[in-house]
């Protein structure tokens with residue numbers, strides 16, 4: 001089954017419907033993950049996302065709100081917003097929308113108690129996003145992939161920041177929030193055209 005059809009995998013299970021299965025799967029998760037974006041417009045040299053899933057595409061805001069309300073009604077207090085590149089949310093909409101706008105809409109139009117961002121690129125951390133993170137309903141946790149601390153390797157990886165830009169961003173976060181959890185990904189054994197090994201770190 002091609003990746004783009006994976007949402008229909010439920011149809012391959014005889015006598016099951018999405019309604020039968022999804023809530024029972026979700027019940028075992030403390031934090032349901034809501035996918036708000038897929039694909040990516042970046043071209044990191046080690047990553048196959050764009051080939052596998054194409055350019056960035058986003059779920060329309062109303063659908064995101066419906067998903068949140070659905071999980072809230074099932075008793076969940078927290079949801080995780082997930083995407084490959086939250087910076088590229090809804091680029092096709094006239095009003096340029098990004099993760100800040102999405103968070104504003106969710107805060108205003110739902111009453112879910114906690115909202116958590118999944119992985120986000122360090123250069124998406126605008127002052128506006130940090131302002132919104134101050135809201136009590138947004139979890140004080142960020143996962144910011146670093147991938148390498150070496151500018152030459154970051155260049156080979158085609159990442160869009162330098163090691164010092166990454167460090168300054170982390171320092172800005174820590175100045176603003178003294179009790180925040182920060183996670184990262186580090187690729188070790190990076191070869192320009194070869195295998196990679198990924199390590200996840202959490203503070």
Ligand code: SF4
Pocket residue numbers: 039040041042043044047048049050084085121
């Ligand atoms: S930003 Fe993430 S998803 Fe996009 S190409 Fe780079 S590693 Fe892949």
